Amino acid sequence: MKAIRAEFPIFDAQGSPFHYLDNAATSQLCAPAAHALHAFETTARANVKRGVHKLADAATVAFDDARATMAAFVGAASPEEVIFTSGTTMSINMAARCLTPRLREGDEILLSELEHHSDIVPWQMAAQARGARVRAIPVTSDGRLDLEALPDLVGPRTRIVAVTHLSNVSGAVSDLSVIRAAAPEAIMLVDGAQRAAHGPIDVRAIGCDLYALSSHKMFGPTGAGMLWGRMDLLESLPPFLGGGEMIREVRIDGTRYADPPHRFEAGTPPIGAVLGMAAAARWLQSRDRRVLHDHEMRLTGRILDGLATLPGIRLVGPQGLQGRAGIVAFEVEDVHAHDVCQMLDGNGVALRGGHHCAQPLMRALGLVATARASLAPYNDDDDIDALIEGVGKVIERLR
Amino acid sequence: MKAIRAEFPIFDAQGSPFHYLDNAATSQLCAPAAHALHAFETTARANVKRGVHKLADAATVAFDDARATMAAFVGAASPEEVIFTSGTTMSINMAARCLTPRLREGDEILLSELEHHSDIVPWQMAAQARGARVRAIPVTSDGRLDLEALPDLVGPRTRIVAVTHLSNVSGAVSDLSVIRAAAPEAIMLVDGAQRAAHGPIDVRAIGCDLYALSSHKMFGPTGAGMLWGRMDLLESLPPFLGGGEMIREVRIDGTRYADPPHRFEAGTPPIGAVLGMAAAARWLQSRDRRVLHDHEMRLTGRILDGLATLPGIRLVGPQGLQGRAGIVAFEVEDVHAHDVCQMLDGNGVALRGGHHCAQPLMRALGLVATARASLAPYNDDDDIDALIEGVGKVIERLR
Amino acid sequence: MNDLYDDALVALAKAKDGAGRLDAPDGTASVDNPLCGDRVTIDVTLDGARVDGFAQKARGCILTQAAAGMIARHAHGLDAGDIEALRARVRDFLSSAGDGADWPEMALFEPVRTVRSRHDCVLIAFDALLEATRKARDERA
Amino acid sequence: MNDLYDDALVALAKAKDGAGRLDAPDGTASVDNPLCGDRVTIDVTLDGARVDGFAQKARGCILTQAAAGMIARHAHGLDAGDIEALRARVRDFLSSAGDGADWPEMALFEPVRTVRSRHDCVLIAFDALLEATRKARDERA
Ligand SMILES: Cc1ncc(COP(=O)(O)O)c(C=O)c1O
Numbered sequence A, B: 001m002k003a004i005r006a007e008f009p010i011f012d013a014q015g016s017p018f019h020y021l022d023n024a025a026t027s028q029l030c031a032p033a034a035h036a037l038h039a040f041e042t043t044a045r046a047n048v049k050r051g052v053h054k055l056a057d058a059a060t061v062a063f064d065d066a067r068a069t070m071a072a073f074v075g076a077a078s079p080e081e082v083i084f085t086s087g088t089t090m091s092i093n094m095a096a097r098c099l100t101p102r103l104r105e106g107d108e109i110l111l112s113e114l115e116h117h118s119d120i121v122p123w124q125m126a127a128q129a130r131g132a133r134v135r136a137i138p139v140t141s142d143g144r145l146d147l148e149a150l151p152d153l154v155g156p157r158t159r160i161v162a163v164t165h166l167s168n169v170s171g172a173v174s175d176l177s178v179i180r181a182a183a184p185e186a187i188m189l190v191d192g193a194q195r196a197a198h199g200p201i202d203v204r205a206i207g208c209d210l211y212a213l214s215s216h217k218m219f220g221p222t223g224a225g226m227l228w229g230r231m232d233l234l235e236s237l238p239p240f241l242g243g244g245e246m247i248r249e250v251r252i253d254g255t256r257y258a259d260p261p262h263r264f265e266a267g268t269p270p271i272g273a274v275l276g277m278a279a280a281a282r283w284l285q286s287r288d289r290r291v292l293h294d295h296e297m298r299l300t301g302r303i304l305d306g307l308a309t310l311p312g313i314r315l316v317g318p319q320g321l322q323g324r325a326g327i328v329a330f331e332v333e334d335v336h337a338h339d340v341c342q343m344l345d346g347n348g349v350a351l352r353g354g355h356h357c358a359q360p361l362m363r364a365l366g367l368v369a370t371a372r373a374s375l376a377p378y379n380d381d382d383d384i385d386a387l388i389e390g391v392g393k394v395i396e397r398l399r
Numbered sequence C, D: 001m002n003d004l005y006d007d008a009l010v011a012l013a014k015a016k017d018g019a020g021r022l023d024a025p026d027g028t029a030s031v032d033n034p035l036c037g038d039r040v041t042i043d044v045t046l047d048g049a050r051v052d053g054f055a056q057k058a059r060g061c062i063l064t065q066a067a068a069g070m071i072a073r074h075a076h077g078l079d080a081g082d083i084e085a086l087r088a089r090v091r092d093f094l095s096s097a098g099d100g101a102d103w104p105e106m107a108l109f110e111p112v113r114t115v116r117s118r119h120d121c122v123l124i125a126f127d128a129l130l131e132a133t134r135k136a137r138d139e140r141a
């Protein structure tokens, strides 16, 4: 994995000790993405979609290619099913707003207690606008979706199901096939913000209708993301934002809209970040995903084992490696998560502490804040050693 | 102005001939912005607002500094009045959606025929949602706002006025003080997408309530923008997007929102692009704006004079230098704008051709498409020579 | 300057073959290019399933006008299936694969290959022809 | 490891000076840190306009607990104006200007200056004290 580290410019820049285990908040940028972003912005910049000069034409071609790349990355049926956005939060808000007119009073939106706020608040807004109701799949004490509760939660009024593919706190991977099967009539959105860096995505195999992800969590630049949608669904949806590029004809007294995906891409897109995201996706797809997965699981096992040797640790999430990814949240008894993270920072270990934008989960598990270590392909045994050693010192000093 | 050219990496990269006159579509990136973007993304990346480790803290500090920079750039009363967005289109949509609940049936939104689609469509959507009515200040035959029509257009139902500071087609600068005075009670949004690169902005002197701009049109990266709003207005507005960072508390059954600006910044922001935008703003503010302005006016004069010597040219916009900036749209009789641009491209001159996302203006002036040359500080006499020579050849060959 | 504008291409556009409208078309279609607001309108009459009478009105750039003029020269005798196949071949031609239509003027459009944003300028004339012919056919059925 | 956690600072936090609740406070306030969900609750009774009785409940990190403990040691005799001035001085101290409060424990917070994201952890205890004291004052007025 030394070779992989070399593909991430930050490691050279930061020197050592630099144990970056805050990948679930944002991952580091891979060199191909840095190159694509920088090259576009400094040597080839032009606006896309409407230009006739060489630079504009080249930018448009590159942008179209990025769409095809991202379509392949998630297993879309066609590039036109890919809508570029500024990130997962924007993607989910777009989906929620475009679906809002379909909701009627008494309809239900099914979320889960595992969701990130970005997959909760937009649906609350949609529900509130239409008198619909938000329900949530509960979590088990080890931070998994409690799918046994599903039959009671899904009914004829369940119009929308929005669930995470991979929890940003517990690291649990959702069993999407069970959820899809339980609510075959509902429109199903999957929040793939965390999944994108941790495993392959196949929207057609999942059978979902919408899929959201962020560039910055999958080794691409900040400021870009995507919403994938089934074409027949996209065609039936109204636009979300109004502006340039999403129209067919504008008069002061009314407007006709363009076809998907353009209908949903108002204004100048984050072109540089989109090109960087596509470069990151190609980088990920050029790796042997099996090797990446095995590496992640081995290091995850080391974290779980290491924490298990320390006193007063409460793990938030699956105890074993089954059905989880390398995102490990934990509590140190009587020590606040921010103190854990701050002391670890003194050891060169970057963690995140807090509610991780998942307050309902915290509440369900009776927690206020946790510390979280999250892995990426460039992490190595040294990172794990520093983490476990650091947590040991925290316990010694602060508990 | 040679020195300025050296501060834009693209000129080295593109070699010559490279006469970039498509700045109104997107400007080129200045070196300080390129550096800020690249340095953050490749050597210092972390998520902002919630992190405790060194990198996250440094990113948060830099992000806060960028907010202060942009506040100073537009003359805001405080950094908290600056909301970071993905661009002007997003900023205006946010404003329109947040204001929508205030509209009642029969209320009026006053736009102008000069507006870019991004300052039309969001308001049409708002009007449609509430049974309000969109009206538009007409344009004069030389592409200025016809302010004599104002008294007939403003009335007790005029709740919102949304106008451009600088037209992206005619290059006319709006007389905002007259508009502000005519509708003192209305909430006034100014679309500053084009203004940001062409002159200083002072929102308090304008007396407007909201101001929108894009990074990529003011020598910053693609993917960022801002919405400035008066604090008392922002405090009274509901959020637009739901997600992380904009909340105080989330429960499955409801949510309490954070104060401005965070209430309006859901999800991970385009951090790199925001830092780049702030670097571009600092770059602009470090220049002598008077010198930039004089240079722009001199070149604009050369374009106007040069086009005047050619047969069959129709200028779209003010004939003289009074009340205009260096954005010049024109029609070549019997030659389509795309053919003009395409042929000029063969001369190394990058123009834009089309409706420039301003179809109502095109319709008002009886045009289908025009060619447009738009200036930036790095343009020089060579660029103007190539433009005028190229248009001359077009007329010879295609007319 | 730009080799897109070969004299022969400009001449083809300026020739305006088939320009005008039919008095009593069996089918008519207008197609816009959302990029620039251009519009091609084509009228056809059919003999059986095949194009007999033809007129075109191209409000647009040289490429659109030249494409409409080229079509005017060769549309006679084509049916909707032929036109659909032709349109696909021209699209492939522009994306750098294949020879396009079997017409001598086709070669004039070769330089357009390198400018993806202009491909639609050529294709909308084919779109309009296809739509007009289909409408005429369906009208009769 | 990190010099933020000087033993004396940890000891100050663990000492939990003034921890608990008052039975009959004149004023009570809870302030949250939205960053992490921490919460400081402060109860006061007043003698005239000045703090007499005091109790604090700090659910939070070492910094929040230490700040609440420090305040417990010195709150007696302050009025709302004093506290407001103090809060401003502590804020300035954290942004690297000034000496902060005139209290010996203040020096323990110096390393926090370099970590902007933790400033609120210190300040919310002052916010809670100010709000509780103001409420108590207004209650009586
Ligand atoms: C006047 C004006 N308003 C709004 C916009 C939209 O800006 P963006 O595409 O960056 O959202 C533009 C850009 O073309 C513009 O010129």
Ligand SMILES: Cc1ncc(COP(=O)(O)O)c(C=O)c1O
Pocket (backbone or CB within 6 Å): A024, A025, A087, A088, A089, A090, A116, A118, A119, A164, A166, A167, A168, A191, A193, A194, A214, A357, B244, B266, B267, B268, B269
């Ligand atoms: C599961 C999940 N969903 C959504 C988001 C929001 O992503 P972004 O902040 O990139 O919009 C995150 C990021 O923290 C996440 O982890």
